[in-house]
Structure formats: structure tokens, C-alpha cells
Amino acid sequence: TGVQTCALPIYVIAQISIKDPQAYAEYVNMVQPTLDAFNGEFLVRGGKATSYEGDPPGDRNVIIRFPSYDHAMNWYHSEKYSEAKKKRQAASDSVQTIVEGV
Numbered sequence: 097t098g099v100q101t102c103a104l105p106i107y108v109i110a111q112i113s114i115k116d117p118q119a120y121a122e123y124v125n126m127v128q129p130t131l132d133a134f135n136g137e138f139l140v141r142g143g144k145a146t147s148y149e150g151d152p153p154g155d156r157n158v159i160i161r162f163p164s165y166d167h168a169m170n171w172y173h174s175e176k177y178s179e180a181k182k183k184r185q186a187a188s189d190s191v192q193t194i195v196e197g198v
Contacts, residue, residue: 103163103164104197105162105197106163106167106194106195106196107139107161107196108158108159108160108162108172108192108194109157109158109192110154110158110159110160110190110192110193111153111190111191112157112158112184112188112189112190113153113154113155113156113188113189113190114154114188115187115188116186117187119183119187120183120184120187120188122183123180123187123188127177130171130176130177133171133176134162134170134171135162135167136162136167137160138160139160140157142156142157142158145157153189153191154190161197168194172192172194
């Protein structure tokens with residue numbers, strides 16, 4: 097019998113501190129079409145959160161799921177996302193982590 101392997105989902109985990117709410121709102125409107133192009137979907141996008149055992153680098157949490165590591169990396173480094181990413185970087189400070197899930 098052959099061994100079946102499944103690609104594990106990949107997550108982009110972002111912790112964000114918004115500096116310019118108006119510019120960040122523009123980013124929010126720009127990002128969805130870039131995710132659609134790489135089969136990414138939001139699982140967490142802000143919302144109420146409580147942190148324990150340390151201070152997170154931001155007060156806004158975002159988790160995006162992609163079907164593969166390549167999808168996530170290609171999205172993050174894509175031309176499609178580059179303009180939105182520049183807007184996010186100007187409007188906020190954040191840590192973006194791409195991690196393999198289970």
C-alpha cells in the first residue's frame with residue numbers, strides 16, 4: 097500500500113499595531129483580491145483578544161490560511177500584494193510570520 101501525504105495548511109500570523117487608522121482601512125480594502133489570487137482566506141481578522149505571559153508586538157491579530165507554503169510565500173512576495181503591503185507597512189508596525197500548520 098502506498099503512503100498518502102497531505103500538504104499541511106500554511107498560516108500567516110500577523111500581530112499589528114496600527115499607527116494610521118485611515119491608511120490602514122485603505123489597506124484592508126486592498127488586500128482581499130490579493131489573497132483570492134493565491135487561495136488565501138482570513139481565519140482571524142481583528143476582534144477581541146486577551147494576551148497572557150508577555151506583551152504582543154501589536155493589538156490587532158490576523159491569521160490567513162493558504163493551501164501550501166509556496167502559496168503563502170508567493171502571495172507575500174507578489175506584485176499583486178506589493179502595493180497593499182507598502183500601505184500596511186506605512187500605516188502600521190507588525191510582525192508577519194509564515195508557519196506550517198497541522
